[in-house]
Amino acid sequence: MKNIKQISPFLLxxxxxxxxxxxxxxxxxxxxxxxxxxxxxxxxxxxxxxNVSLQGAFVTLQDVMxxxxxYDGLRSDAMDVTPNASSYLKELNYQILSKGNPLTNSxxxxxxxxxxxxxxxxxxxxxQRDRNFDELTAWQYKGALIGLRSxxxxxxxxxxxxxxxxxxxxxxxxxxxxxxxxxKKVILDTLINQIKPYILDNTTGTQYEELRIxxxxxxxxxxxxxxxxxxxxxxxxxxxxLACESYLNQPAMxxxxxxxxxxxxxxxxxxxxxxxxxxxxxxxxxxxxxQFNPIVNYLGKEFEYAVKPSAVLIDSFMAQxxxxxxxxDLWRGNGISFKVDTIAKINDSTFVTEPYITKYAxxxxxxxxxxxxxxxxxxxxxxxAEAYNRMGDATSRKYALMLLNQGVNKENPKxxxxxxxxxxxxxxxxxxxxxxxxxxxxxSADSIQNLIExxxxxxxxxxxxxxxxxxxxxxxxxxxxxxxxxxxxxxxAKFAGTDMYNTVHSRLMNPANWYLPME
Numbered sequence: 001m002k003n004i005k006q007i008s009p010f011l012l013x014x015x016x017x018x019x020x021x022x023x024x025x026x027x028x029x030x031x032x033x034x035x036x037x038x039x040x041x042x043x044x045x046x047x048x049x050x051n052v053s054l055q056g057a058f059v060t061l062q063d064v065m066x067x068x069x070x071y072d073g074l075r076s077d078a079m080d081v082t083p084n085a086s087s088y089l090k091e092l093n094y095q096i097l098s099k100g101n102p103l104t105n106s107x108x109x110x111x112x113x114x115x116x117x118x119x120x121x122x123x124x125x126x127x128q129r130d131r132n133f134d135e136l137t138a139w140q141y142k143g144a145l146i147g148l149r150s151x152x153x154x155x156x157x158x159x160x161x162x163x164x165x166x167x168x169x170x171x172x173x174x175x176x177x178x179x180x181x182x183x184k185k186v187i188l189d190t191l192i193n194q195i196k197p198y199i200l201d202n203t204t205g206t207q208y209e210e211l212r213i214x215x216x217x218x219x220x221x222x223x224x225x226x227x228x229x230x231x232x233x234x235x236x237x238x239x240x241x242l243a244c245e246s247y248l249n250q251p252a253m254x255x256x257x258x259x260x261x262x263x264x265x266x267x268x269x270x271x272x273x274x275x276x277x278x279x280x281x282x283x284x285x286x287x288x289x290x291q292f293n294p295i296v297n298y299l300g301k302e303f304e305y306a307v308k309p310s311a312v313l314i315d316s317f318m319a320q321x322x323x324x325x326x327x328x329d330l331w332r333g334n335g336i337s338f339k340v341d342t343i344a345k346i347n348d349s350t351f352v353t354e355p356y357i358t359k360y361a362x363x364x365x366x367x368x369x370x371x372x373x374x375x376x377x378x379x380x381x382x383x384x385a386e387a388y389n390r391m392g393d394a395t396s397r398k399y400a401l402m403l404l405n406q407g408v409n410k411e412n413p414k415x416x417x418x419x420x421x422x423x424x425x426x427x428x429x430x431x432x433x434x435x436x437x438x439x440x441x442x443x444s445a446d447s448i449q450n451l452i453e454x455x456x457x458x459x460x461x462x463x464x465x466x467x468x469x470x471x472x473x474x475x476x477x478x479x480x481x482x483x484x485x486x487x488x489x490x491x492x493a494k495f496a497g498t499d500m501y502n503t504v505h506s507r508l509m510n511p512a513n514w515y516l517p518m519e
Contacts, residue, residue, distance in 0.1 A: 040122040046130045050123060050141050057115045057148060058216055061283045063108045065372040066295040068155070069468045070307070071103050076470035077312045077491050078461065082354070085306040089298075094500060095491075095507040097516055104516050106159065109152045113166060116149040121169040143198030147217035150191040151281075151374075154226060157184040158472050161515040165190070181518070188230040195223045199239075218243050218280050221380055228387055229476060236387035237396075240380050243280075245420065254280065254377040256407060256430050257423040265331040265430075269362045272371035281374035287366060296367040299357040301341060309338040309355050309465070310494040317462055323406075326432035329462075337465045359466050373467060378427050382460050389452045390480075392445070400452055404428060404459060405435035427459055453477065475514050484509045 043049055073079030074092040081093045088101045097104070123141060126133040156163045165180045165187060182190075198219050224240030227233075244254045259277045260268050268275055272282045285293035298306045314334070322328030334340070340355045361367040381403050389400035399418075402411060407426030408418045418424070428435060436455040438448050457477060461470055478487040492505035507513050 040125060044122050044125040044129075046126065047133045047137070050126055050133060050137075053119045053123065054141055054144055057112065057119055057145060058283075060108050060112045060115065061374075062285065062291060062293075064112070064155075065283045065374070065468065066293065067103045067105075067108075069295055069372065069466060070298060071159075072468040072471040073307065073466055075491070076474055077310055077494050078465055078470045079307045079357075080310045080494055082305055082308055084304055089306055095504050095513060097513070099517075104159075106156060106516075109156050110164070112152045113149050116145045116152075117166065117169040120145055139198070143219055144216065146194055146198060147219045147222055150195055150226070151217050151222060153187055153191055154222075154229065157187050158229070158475070159516050160518055162518070163187050164518075185230070188226055191226050192223065192230070195219055195226070199223060216281050218246075218375070220246060221280055221375055224380075224387070225375075225383060228383055231390075231480065233387045233390040237384060237391065240384040240387060241417075244377070244380055244384070253420065254278070254380060255421060255424045256378055256381050256427055257425055258430075261425070261430055262331055266336050266362050268376065269359060269371070269373070272373050277377070279373055279376045280380070283372040283374060285369050285371060287368040292368040293360065293370045293372065294368075295360050295372070296370065300361055300367060301354075301356045305354075305356060307357070309357055312490075312494045313461060313465060314338070314355060316458060320431075320462075321434040323429070323432050323434050329431045329433055332431055332462060333465075337462075357466055378463050379460075379467075379469065381427060382456055382463065386453065386456050389449060389456065392449065397448065397452060400456070401436070401438075402426065404452075404456055427463055431463075450481070478514070479511075484511055487514065 043053070070079075070089070071092060074081070074089060075095065079093075081090050085093070088103055090096075091098055091101060092103060120142060123145075124138060127135070127138055153163055153165075161184050162181055163184075165182045167180065220239045220243035224236050224238070224243060227236035227239060254277065257277070260275070268278050272279050273284050285291045297303045317329065317333035317337075320329050337357070337359045338355050339358050340353060360370040360372075362370065385400040385403040388396040388403070399415065402408060402415075402418075403424075403426060405426045406429040408414055408421040408424040410426070410429070411418070414421070436452075436459075438451055442448055442451065457473055460473055464470070474487045474490060478484060488505045488508035491508055492501050495501040495504055
């Protein structure tokens with residue numbers, strides 16, 4: 001199946017005029033404009049049209065993901081602003097949620113939903129015109145589309161704690177006075193029910209076909225993540241594990257192994273679509289095809305240098321203890337995810353030593369072609385560990401620590417549920433780090449559970465730094481523990497020793513300030 005980068009701008013232009021645009025909610029909340037259209041009868045003719053339509057629906061992610069990366073990093077403890085930062089970036093960093101900030105406009109996410117609905121409403125027309133587009137093929141494409149739509153709704157729910165839900169496959173947004181606004185809890189249940197019909201058992205012979213089509217959004221991985229968000233940990237573990245074990249119906253699996261060990265870890269982010277042992281859902285960019293990744297403008301020392309890695313994150317990397325006899329974490333963090341170098345001061349000819357983010361400039365000769373990864377193997381393994389830990393029994397906690405630390409490879413004998421997981425190094429094992437362990441004198445089950453969860457969240461902060469995960473992780477855990485202090489303490493820590501510490505801490509002690517207001 002072709003990927004987004006391989007579609008010509010001409011084909012995307014054709015698809016863009018096919019889509020129906022929606023109405024506004026109020027002001028610019030749904031800033032979507034309408035235009036000329038090719039009618040469905042003209043477009044939905046062949047399997048090629050289905051492919052163009054599916055990939056065209058994904059293209060809007062090129063607008064969504066750079067903004068989401070910046071939003072996540074600045075609202076969390078992962079990024080901090082520099083003097084070059086715009087007022088919009090500073091507002092997010094200081095937890096000010098003002099109207100009109102382009103980084104918080106939900107229009108592109110609703111555009112994805114409308115575009116997907118347009119395709120779903122018409123894709124069955126192809127079955128009448130192309131014998132290669134049979135029931136199974138239609139099912140595959142619908143599953144991929146519903147996966148994309150579900151991810152968009154999940155992201156909206158995480159941003160706003162509610163969504164405007166568009167019933168059925170409506171291809172326009174309802175008028176403001178008739179919009180159905182539903183809570184995060186309700187939309188999560190809805191998404192689970194919509195995805196389940198597109199999940200195949202791993203023993204089914206058509207499994208490869210399912211994943212070939214749903215490469216952009218693995219439906220099992222997405223379903224597991226939604227269950228995790230909903231607090232159904234048994235089902236979260238079930239589907240996240242299935243996702244790891246269903247890699248293209250081949251003996252290879254999505255596992256944290258030696259494939260991207262040592263210097264190869266940075267290769268995860270170079271031509272990310274081709275690194276399928278690690279990467280699951282990827283948004284590609286290509287400067288040569290006019291698809292520029294704008295995130296480099298914010299990060300690079302040669303560009304605007306508007307944001308930088310927070311001191312909290314840097315300290316976390318530097319505090320790690322190597323495994324016995326191992327070199328330690330040489331391939332993540334300092335030198336890979338970020339670097340420290342001399343940078344010109346704004347409006348000045350002098351230079352200062354500052355950290356800057358490099359995860360999106362692994363190829364310094366072509367940073368504007370850097371891909372953005374939506375989900376990858378280490379992400380799934382750490383979510384799986386989180387789900388196991390929350391299941392509450394001693395065996396599941398053991399599995400959680402195994403996945404976090406040295407992996408299945410160090411277990412002898414291997415636990416029966418992981419008999420196929422040979423070669424799995426664990427997230428910290430791959431980075432040559434000492435295992436995180438529960439003190440022997442800690443007896444409280446709740447304390448043990450929270451400590452293991454803290455271990456997992458710290459590891460996610462490092463492994464997935466600047467990949468758009470941290471803020472949602474912090475909110476999920478704070479809500480689960482009913483602890484505003486959890487998120488307030490962590491985010492305010494990047495302002496330690498400044499007047500802004502108390503201001504940010506106070507704002508985040510109110511859970512209403514964790515979510516964007518619907519404008």
